[in-house]
Amino acid sequence: FEMKKEFGNLVLCGFMGSGKTTVGKLIAQKAGRTFVDMDQYIEQKQGVRISELFASQGEAAFRKLEREAARELAQKSGLIIATGGGTLMDPENTAELKSSGIIVLLDASLEKIQKRLRGDQTRPLLSGPEHDENLRRLYLERSDRYRLSADRTVPADAPAVEVAEQILQALK
Numbered sequence: 174f175e176m177k178k179e180f181g182n183l184v185l186c187g188f189m190g191s192g193k194t195t196v197g198k199l200i201a202q203k204a205g206r207t208f209v210d211m212d213q214y215i216e217q218k219q220g221v222r223i224s225e226l227f228a229s230q231g232e233a234a235f236r237k238l239e240r241e242a243a244r245e246l247a248q249k250s251g252l253i254i255a256t257g258g259g260t261l262m263d264p265e266n267t268a269e270l271k272s273s274g275i276i277v278l279l280d281a282s283l284e285k286i287q288k289r290l291r292g293d294q295t296r297p298l299l300s301g302p303e304h305d306e307n308l309r310r311l312y313l314e315r316s317d318r319y320r321l322s323a324d325r326t327v328p329a330d331a332p333a334v335e336v337a338e339q340i341l342q343a344l345k
């Protein structure tokens with residue numbers, strides 16, 4: 174398994190529920206690389222859940238920690254990184270991560286994501302009765318920027334094993 178930049182990171186981006194974490198773990202296993210999930214990285218460092226962070230300190234505080242995480246991980250190499258759905262909405266994060274390797278977009282349809290995230294309680298941006306409306310609005314707001322940020326785009330409605338395989342093929 175080789176990548177454009179020999180020791181670069183593989184950075185997975187896409188909307189919440191696009192499969193970044195699941196697919197990232199599979200790729201890391203197959204390629205014998207280390208997997209890092211940015212949300213988990215932040216949770217471990219802070220010793221607190223993302224949902225609690227949002228609730229107690231607000232989204233801005235979370236975004237600050239996310240920028241720190243992006244900067245730190247961009248200094249490393251050879252990692253498979255699953256970003257959070259909002260990470261690449263900040264152009265500085267995108268620039269940092271892009272310079273550290275290759276960005277691949279997991280492009281899942283709104284319909285698929287709606288199905289996967291139905292009843293999800295773990296994502297603060299989708300909590301409450303407006304869940305479906307918020308999801309739809311964010312999805313539409315963000316699609317263009319994901320596309321512009323990514324070096325490669327792979328369809329991501331298929332099962333995670335297939336998506337992982339496709340990415341590995343695309344990077345050969």
Ligand code: S3P
Nearest residue numbers: 188189190212257258259296297
């Ligand atoms: C967010 C996505 C989440 C997490 C946070 C904010 C977003 O990550 O970072 O809840 O802005 O889309 P996942 O994409 O892993 O759900």
